[in-house]
Amino acid sequence: MKDRTLPASSMSRDRESILAAMGYRDYEHYLSRALRKKIKYRVLERDGHTCLRCNGQADRVHHRSYSEAVLKGTDDEQLASLCEGCHHVVEFDEEGSWRSHCEEEAVLSAKCARSDYPEIKINLRQNRMRLPEAWDRMNWWQRMGYRTAYKLAHQTRKPSGYGAIMMEYWLTVLDVIQHRTAVTHWRRDLPDLEAYLLARGMRLHRRDERPSRRRDGAGVTRFSLKGGKAS
Missing domain, CATH: 1.10.30 (DNA Binding (I), subunit A)
Structure with missing residues (x-):
């Protein structure tokens, strides 16, 4: 702390x-x-x-x-x-x-338009993402880019169900991050995951939610994807 x-x-x-x-x-x-x-x-x-x-x-x-x-x-x-x-x-x-x-x-x-992030390193024996040394000084976009690129790389090396759909979403997110400017807004310009899935006939099913002990302070919410139209 x-x-x-x-x-x-x-x-x-x-x-x-x-x-x-x-x-x-x-x-x-x-x-x-x-x-x-x-x-x-x-x-x-x-x-x-x-x-x-x-x-x-x-x-x-x-x-x-x-x-x-x-x-x-x-x-x-x-x-x-x-x-x-x-x-x-x-x-x-x-x-x-x-x-x-x-x-x-x-x-x-001074506005910060940086969106670069360190090289992603994957260890398939560990489920938890390892944070880079520069994490404390990375802005929200850099952190989001790093997290998203990590998920994409991990999915590529260790495929799971509905991986193609999530990979498509993560690539969309990374495209926004990599082309952002100082006026790009997180709420306006990033695709919403739930809306993205609903448009493809999928829905999110919340399994559990619990506080995280990760250094980034973000909560951990686990979701599973369900096929078929959402009711």
């Missing part, structure tokens, strides 16, 4: 003193409480769950300020929705050191 302790500065001291006055032990305690979760949900909804930096799917809310109004939830304008990878890049430089506030603002305002 990323260390959320800010480097010694007036900003970090102000944040901790404000949180103490609000009744929180520290920043981690604040993040776990209902107020912060309510603020996070509200900001993600405001931004359409879209990363300000890469237009991918956002699941983080970045503090541009730790003022009392922001921490209490009365000034959402100083909060920005980001994907996990962009959040890491905004806060940390390539050496892993905290950026200054000015550096953060500069990185935050």
